[in-house]
Structure formats: structure tokens, C-alpha cells
Amino acid sequence: MRRDCVDASRVTEYTNGTPRDRLAGPRTPGRYNLGPMIKSLIRTFRGPSRAPSMAYISRPLPRRLLDEQVVAALEMAFAASPDPESLVETLPPALRAVTGKTYQVLDRSTGDVTGTYRRVQVMIRDGEIGLWPGYRARAYPMLEPTKRSEATRAAIAAADGAPSADAASPTNPVGKPGWKPPAPLPGDEEG
Secondary structure (H helix, E strand, O other): OOHHHOOHHHHHHHOOOOHHHHHOOOOOOOOOOHHHHHHHHHHHHHOOOOOHHHHHEEOOOOOOOOHHHHHHHHHHHHHHOOOHHHHHHHHHHHHHHHHOOOOEEEEOOEEOOOOOOEEOOEEEEOOOOOOOOOOOOOOOOOOOOOHHHHHHHHHHHHHHOOOOOOOOOOOOOOOOOOOOOOOOOOOOOOO
16 A cells, blocks of 8 residues: 555544554554553553542543643532532533633442441543443432532422421421421321
């Protein structure tokens, strides 16, 4: 195959090197693409970033996303909101500002049943690779409602004018959640 007939756009699409490396002169047998190999080797020796803010990031990172870029994005995200719980909302715009690419940020937080231990982590994904078809349609109930969702629920209930189901009443004197008896069925009228 002649070198002058190679389309440069296809070369970059299917190779790891730049078109300048691929199209510059005759190729010697046994030549490797040394640039990415040396970068990968240096990154392996250097190891992952030891920045304390990287404790909020679940590994592995997407390909071509460097630890330094993530640390810079985390600084921007924490400047917008210092609460680690809000990283799912604040990290994607910060990553977009640092890298110029849109990444998907998923919540990977864990905690125990009693609520005494909670570890906040997010996972950064490159697009929607590997999502099964029902992923978007799944039901994911939030186990611990946020302050914002509780305030929104209270505002909607107040605007609706309905009394709170958890407020003290003759049938629920202590106001415990879930202790309100069900409404009577039609046809079950006493008297």
C-alpha cells in the first residue's frame, strides 16, 4: 500500500499515534509507538495522585483523563459547593471546564444501616458505554432524602393545603411516620 494514498482522518481514527508519526517517511519494521508507551510507563511508576480530594473518586478513571485534571476539577467543584454530597451535581461542569469533554458522574456512595458510617464517592465515566437497556428506566428509591427534597416536599404539601400525614392527630397521637391508619374502604360504613 502506498503512503501517499492513505487518508489521514482514517489513520487517526484507528491508530494510537498522530497522523504526522504515521505518514512521515517510510516505516521501519519493528518500530513501536513510543510516545503513549512512555507516558503510560511514567504514569505507572508515578502511581495515582495522593491528593486528599481524590478519596472521593472511584477508580479506574476513563482513558486519557489524568489525575491532575481530576484534581483541578475537584477544586473547582468544591469551590462551588464544599459539601462532598453534591459532587454529582458540581463535578460534571468542572470536568467540562477543565478537559473540554463531557463526562458522566455517577454516585457510588456507601454507608451502613445505622447511618454512623458514610463514605461519599463518585465514579467518572466516559459517556454511556456499557449501560444495559433498562438502566435509565429502573426504579432507584433514595434511601436517605436530602434537605432540598424534604423542603420541596413540604412546600408542595403546604401549597396543596393538605394536612401532613405525619402530624399528630386523634388516630396518630404521637405523630410517628407511617402510623396513620388507612382510609376506610367504600362500603365499609359503620353506623
